[in-house]
Amino acid sequence: MNLTANIAGFNFDHILLNAAGVVCQTSDELDSVLASDYTGAVVTKSATPSLRPGNVSPRYHELTNGLGTINSMGLPNEGFDYYMDYVTQKQTDKPIFFSVAGLSKQENLDMLHKIEESEFNGLVELNLSCPNVPGKPQTAYDSETTEEILTEVFSFFTKPLGVKLPPYFDIVHFDNIANILNKFPLAFVNAINSIGNGLVIDEETDTVVIKPKGGFGGVGGPIVKATALANVRALRQRLNPSIKMVGTGGVTSGRDVYEHVLCGADLVEVGSQLAIEGTSVFERLEKELAAILTEKGYNSLDEVRGQLKIIE
């Protein structure tokens, strides 16, 4: 059975990996994802130029009803040089995604220049949920800023690069962002990041569950699956075929992985469920996915990818 994928000439023997931010801040965590026999790659926690402790705790919470998670981590990470050391020294035949999230356009450009000039030979994921200038929405929700930063990036960057996008909720927004992204030689697009600025309340105490931002945080897990699938599908339908698709959001079963592939995903990432279940989740998900393919008489994900049917 063929459960492989290819992006920018990189072969992935498995289509599953972690979502940036989950089990990927330290070298031990990164090693644990790579060590799984059921992952095809690993992505680092989004790096900033220097080390960041991130926000005060509680900053992450799993909903008691199991429907999802909420977080306002605040970009805690070991700093750019730590991840550069890791990705350039790590001996592995699995591709590595180096995620970056500068706090300004200049920080992103500086990090990307360093990657361009480095020995790193993996893929880069530019986190476009990165902050924008005060008073403006996150970068990915600001078309001009998105186009401006990608224009500057591709004026010098030649290694495989994709973008991590927040969810969009309006068909015109799908059209707009796809029109911008199609102007650039992107290796991939990763949809979705957590749904921004949700709010979860503790029913015992009538209090928010995370401390930063008065309780507002990014929402993940089962609760976001419908939005994640819609974004993967809408972007797949609009983006040049040369831009591959990474599906993220709401994956807790092999069926969820299968649905991301039906919508067009080449790789599928696991965030909340990985945080909850640990790296054994990858084996469970791949085996559940393989069982679905067998049951349906498919021998390869190539027969499934993008084949979602509509009601004629």
Ligand SMILES: CC(C)(C)CCc1c(C(=O)O)[nH]c(=O)[nH]c1=O
């Ligand atoms: C939200 C930002 C802090 C600007 C980026 C890092 C990030 C975080 C985070 O570090 O709080 N959490 C997410 O769910 N997605 C992200 O992309």
